[in-house]
Amino acid sequence: MSDMAPIEHIIVPRLRDIGDFSVMRVLPAAARRMVGPFVFLDQFGPVTLAAGKGMDVRPHPHIGLETVTYLLKGSIVHRDSLGSLQSIEPGDVNWMTAGRGIVHSERSDAELRKRPQELYGLQSWVALPRADEETAPAFTHYGSDKLPEEKAAGVALKVIAGSVDGLTSPVRTHSDLFYADVTLAPGASYRLSADYDERAAYLIEGVVSIDGTDYEQGRLLAFGPGEILLRAVTAARLVVLGGAPLDGPRHIFWNFVSSSKDRIEQAKEDWRRDQFGLRIPGEHEFIPLPD
Template sequence: MSIENNDTELDCAVEQGCDAIELIIQPRETDLGDFKVKRLLPTRARKMVGPWIFFDHMGPAQFGPGQGVNVRPHPHINLATVTYLFDGEILHRDSLGSKQCIRPGDINLMVAGAGITHSERERPEVTNSAHRLDGLQLWLALPVADEEIAPAFYHYPASEIPALNVSGVAVRVLIGEAYGVRSPVKTFANTLYVEAQLRAGQTLVLPEAPERALYLLSGSVSAKDTELKPHCMAVFNDTPNVSVRANADSRLAIIGGDNVGPRFINWNFISSRKERIEQARQDWAAGRFAKVVDDEEEFIPLPP
């Protein structure tokens, strides 16, 4: 997805939790036209969790015929985007010539590196009928040594993502290593991304990571004496063997990994260098980014 303006660090509400939780972030809703997203990262209170610098929950949204996802071509640098759906379908196109539908359980990994342009739309047969969308899109800040690598696109179908049972809890290891299994999704730094579905009364020990956070998609879970409600993100410290207990049937995502150092963010550009972002802004304004193959006519203008 694209950021609509330069106000990238949201002033989201935060609160304190138990002694294992550094803070709890409440989402800020952002209007993308036909639907709204819940944005958790970056915020002024917490810009990143490990290498993750952007976290959007798209939906759940119900579209009528003629409505849907229609994000025009826009640029990125020095980051990688990760798209994961629970419901619905999105058509990805980019300036490398990639054309890929993402469906529930798949992972699309787009590495912007030195620069890429992409669009996120829907196939006409999807848009023409009533349909739903629910999913997460996240951005990874690339390590400094990899910021200017050649752009690339990777698609991982749902069948390639490890699924396992952890003490009765259904878990998928989307990126990185957890619970003794490793995802095939390409990484550039120590990165963690796990999905879990708990039935009421079940508990799950969180995987260890230098930095980590839990996003609750639905239900209710408790960490010690702190209850987490849907659509909040709890940022945990490095206390070992922290577990969460489901007070109701719940679905959650766990992210984390190594701190890759501070980043500057401006519109859809992320970099360790302010001057690189300014160059990217000038390049987009001047039309120097490559166009999206088969989607060359429209684009999102550079915000002031």
């Protein structure tokens, strides 16, 4: 179909071990550093953690970005230096604005880790526009029932952030973006609009066909301009995401994102010297700055 947008990049995630389980690092990749303002995307799970085990991402810092946690299965407890304490469940969104600096941890609930538990979800980072890189840190939780959904002809659409197909999420963003969860019955089709030039689909489960070619799960497909028609060969689940291009390149080191290399160096030194100035109430561990 010559009127369909081309696939500019096919990205296969890299496996990263983070302790009791591994994550699939989708973005950034050598072929594609970002899609719109999205500069990072991880899939964690699906995994069943044994009784007594759990997620334990110790306190660590961020600057210059917004973190987006979206669960498919399981539960995670978020704590941060603002004093936030929030459990996230499947279909919810935790949206954290780091701005000039925040520290947070992500752990399994103490009671739930007494028995085997499933964990499965996505975490992404949205780089803040230059004008907002040093904004005040913030955290907001959005329950699943607050996110708009639509079901028709074998397609279930849930808008995580931004606007998709006439549905607008209540999630407050600093960037012009979209992010949606799409579930397809076998044979069903979803048409991704051409509203933005920078768009991608990350295939979480199943197989989809685009212009006669099949693509399996665990692939990020980054598209050129134009509409995209995705047809489910099997039952499938994917997220579509993208938005307006960033206002210039971004530097990334560890958990720091900035348009300025000097700003990242400052954040590195502050964390290394224990001068970041932020603590999570009740938590005393931390992740050291990597070499």
